[in-house]
Amino acid sequence: MTYQDIKYEIDGRIAYVTLNRPEKLNALSNNLRGEMIHAMKEAEAATEVAVIILRGEGRAFSAGYDLTPSRAATEDSDYVHPRSLLPDSGSTHPGPMEWSRHVVATNWVIWELAKPVIAQVQGYCLAGGTELASICDFRIVAEDAQIGYPPVRAMTTMDMMWAPWHLPMAKAREFAYVGDSITGAEMARLGWANYAVPLDELASFTEEFAQRMSHIDNDMLMYSKRAVNRQYEVMGIRTGLWSGTEIQGLSSYRPAAGEFGRHVQEGGLKAALEWRDGPFRDFRGAYDSAPKDRPLAGSDSGSNGDAANQRRDPRSGYGRT
Numbered sequence: 001m002t003y004q005d006i007k008y009e010i011d012g013r014i015a016y017v018t019l020n021r022p023e024k025l026n027a028l029s030n031n032l033r034g035e036m037i038h039a040m041k042e043a044e045a046a047t048e049v050a051v052i053i054l055r056g057e058g059r060a061f062s063a064g065y066d067l068t069p070s071r072a073a074t075e076d077s078d079y080v081h082p083r084s085l086l087p088d089s090g091s092t093h094p095g096p097m098e099w100s101r102h103v104v105a106t107n108w109v110i111w112e113l114a115k116p117v118i119a120q121v122q123g124y125c126l127a128g129g130t131e132l133a134s135i136c137d138f139r140i141v142a143e144d145a146q147i148g149y150p151p152v153r154a155m156t157t158m159d160m161m162w163a164p165w166h167l168p169m170a171k172a173r174e175f176a177y178v179g180d181s182i183t184g185a186e187m188a189r190l191g192w193a194n195y196a197v198p199l200d201e202l203a204s205f206t207e208e209f210a211q212r213m214s215h216i217d218n219d220m221l222m223y224s225k226r227a228v229n230r231q232y233e234v235m236g237i238r239t240g241l242w243s244g245t246e247i248q249g250l251s252s253y254r255p256a257a258g259e260f261g262r263h264v265q266e267g268g269l270k271a272a273l274e275w276r277d278g279p280f281r282d283f284r285g286a287y288d289s290a291p292k293d294r295p296l297a298g299s300d301s302g303s304n305g306d307a308a309n310q311r312r313d314p315r316s317g318y319g320r321t
Contacts, residue, residue: 005032008039013050013214015043022058027066028128034079034087037109044113050214050221053206054136055120062129067269097249100159104241107135107160111229114222120206121145122199134162137225139192140206141184142199148181150283154276154297155260156251161244165237166192181282256298
């Protein structure tokens with residue numbers, strides 16, 4: 001099997017799916033996501049495989065959805081739907097503001113896999129990267145990993161509202177409202193991650209964890225995963241995450257929704273990210289060129305009164321990070 005944006009390997013009872021766009025901090029393009037789902041299904045079908053480890057090449061697990069035109073998959077990709085050019089989640093998602101619905105639908109594929117998936121997280125794990133890690137069965141993180149959701153500062157609400165399911169209420173609100181970075185060590189303390197370990201021990205620790213699980217037969221692991229999943233479904237996780245996609249769509253129509261896209265058009269992506277993060281002084285906002293005291297979104301000159309711009313999906317053509 002030939003992949004462009006991931007690597008797929010089997011070693012004994014473990015399958016490794018590696019996000020392989022390190023020069024882009026493993027930004028989640030549509031082709032990458034399609035290849036990832038395809039490889040996970042290959043691992044699901046491989047009788048010798050018991051456990052899947054999802055990891056990122058280079059210094060980041062994933063900085064989020066690709067915000068550049070390279071997010072789009074080409075028509076000759078074997079790993080996306082030929083009409084939508086998105087990973088095939090059972091719908092072509094033809095309507096407006098369908099991105100978050102598509103994201104959640106795709107992530108349900110990982111939820112329903114017959115085999116457990118362990119996210120091995122280092123460096124940046126932002127926005128869509130947090131959604132991908134959160135849908136996995138386990139998370140093992142580097143102590144100094146940075147986990148956050150900066151798009152909530154100026155773009156839209158979280159595409160997959162996982163925070164209330166993984167964090168205490170106060171911290172879930174903080175994560176979903178402000179998007180600040182939280183260390184891997186703190187996310188383990190809060191219960192999002194199973195373990196936080198020094199970076200130089202991350203790979204070996206994750207492999208050892210997977211190896212212990214691999215001593216259990218595949219059918220037993222499948223039924224254990226299904227039993228736990230169904231409990232969360234009875235508690236409403238499917239309804240909760242689906243309803244979050246509706247709110248995300250509504251947030252795309254608020255008066256200031258087009259502001260981020262306008263900054264991309266006028267100054268480019270990096271300038272828009274610096275504008276978004278500038279007052280917070282982190283991520284791209286840590287750069288000297290970032291506007292630390294910028295006006296509130298929606299109050300900038302030219303942003304008000306432009307109904308078409310206000311109702312434009314702030315992710316259109318750019319994605320999320």
